[in-house]
Amino acid sequence: NLPEVRGIALDIEQAQLSVIGVPDKPGTAASLCLAMADFGINLDAIVQSERQHENGSRDISFILKKEERKLAENALVPLLSAWPGTRLQEGPAIARVSAVGAGMPSTVGTAGKMFRAIANENINIGMIATSEIRTSCVVAQKDGIKALNAVHSKFNLGKLKT
Amino acid sequence: NLPEVRGIALDIEQAQLSVIGVPDKPGTAASLCLAMADFGINLDAIVQSERQHENGSRDISFILKKEERKLAENALVPLLSAWPGTRLQEGPAIARVSAVGAGMPSTVGTAGKMFRAIANENINIGMIATSEIRTSCVVAQKDGIKALNAVHSKFNLGKLKT
Ligand SMILES: C[C@@H](O)[C@H](N)C(=O)O
Numbered sequence: 001n002l003p004e005v006r007g008i009a010l011d012i013e014q015a016q017l018s019v020i021g022v023p024d025k026p027g028t029a030a031s032l033c034l035a036m037a038d039f040g041i042n043l044d045a046i047v048q049s050e051r052q053h054e055n056g057s058r059d060i061s062f063i064l065k066k067e068e069r070k071l072a073e074n075a076l077v078p079l080l081s082a083w084p085g086t087r088l089q090e091g092p093a094i095a096r097v098s099a100v101g102a103g104m105p106s107t108v109g110t111a112g113k114m115f116r117a118i119a120n121e122n123i124n125i126g127m128i129a130t131s132e133i134r135t136s137c138v139v140a141q142k143d144g145i146k147a148l149n150a151v152h153s154k155f156n157l158g159k160l161k162t
Numbered sequence: 163n164l165p166e167v168r169g170i171a172l173d174i175e176q177a178q179l180s181v182i183g184v185p186d187k188p189g190t191a192a193s194l195c196l197a198m199a200d201f202g203i204n205l206d207a208i209v210q211s212e213r214q215h216e217n218g219s220r221d222i223s224f225i226l227k228k229e230e231r232k233l234a235e236n237a238l239v240p241l242l243s244a245w246p247g248t249r250l251q252e253g254p255a256i257a258r259v260s261a262v263g264a265g266m267p268s269t270v271g272t273a274g275k276m277f278r279a280i281a282n283e284n285i286n287i288g289m290i291a292t293s294e295i296r297t298s299c300v301v302a303q304k305d306g307i308k309a310l311n312a313v314h315s316k317f318n319l320g321k322l323k324t
């Protein structure tokens with residue numbers, strides 16, 4: 001009888017970097033990730049939706065530490081020059097709120113409850129990436145603490161000091 | 163000294179359902195997820211990139227069990243009728259490959275290595291969602307086993323029986 005959510009994490013020192021219009025062929029995601037790895041950059045999240053542009057290309061977004069965003073951009077420049085039409089897009093200052101719980105896979109509606117708690121604070125969700133035992137979403141940096149507290153009390157984990 | 167990858171999971175009975183052009187305001191993601199939860203649908207993954215359409219709306223993709231996709235579509239119909247311009251889009255038959263390892267957060271390049279192993283088999287990646295200790299990506303259903311085996315041997319986990 002594992003809890004659907006046993007803890008909430010907040011990452012506030014994060015930045016979002018999207019690569020817009022990458023070629024949708026095998027090897028693209030690998031090249032992007034490995035180029036940043038060569039510079040020692042640790043990626044906190046990678047999100048690519050299934051959406052394609054008219055020309056068939058896709059976008060890939062990376063969430064990483066704020067202080068490594070410039071370095072990441074430098075790492076990606078050689079790839080961008082090889083892919084005409086591909087460009088970098090810096091995202092706004094963000095915070096990432098994640099709920100973790102081993103009971104999540106066997107409980108219906110955990111993500112919905114988390115998103116509802118955030119919506120009740122009138123906070124907009126900018127990105128979502130979930131997996132079996134972890135639901136994370138991106139909100140504006142200024143809303144991070146409020147979102148964390150809202151999710152924390154939604155799952156009755158008590159109130160946090162802020 | 164935890165391994166960056168201790169295991170690989172393959173989900174082959176999955177389907178992808180995207181909701182295209184949802185209003186980008188607080189409560190949208192919650193309503194979609196809770197509507198499906200009301201029908202008892204367990205979502206295996208939720209992916210929303212930061213990308214917006216010209217009119218400011220966004221897309222949200224869900225990965226769920228194949229046999230629940232029709233039920234999910236029925237659950238979402240009331241919401242769609244409230245949001246003009248929003249539509250459902252069924253994805254192709256998919257397989258999801260995930261690498262899990264507690265050492266992933268402290269190791270640079272795990273995702274890149276996984277994507278490279280998949281690219282070396284000339285397999286295209288349709289979606290990506292990662293978090294600290296889990297990297298997952300979607301490939302065509304027909305490529306699932308091949309992708310699993312490629313990633314399995316990349317991280318020296320031995321060969322799988324197929
Ligand atoms: C698009 C959707 O994520 C919306 N921004 C919300 O907060 O629910």
Ligand SMILES: C[C@@H](O)[C@H](N)C(=O)O
Binds near residue numbers: 027028287288
């Ligand atoms: C866009 C990117 O994911 C590409 N499809 C790849 O396989 O690398």
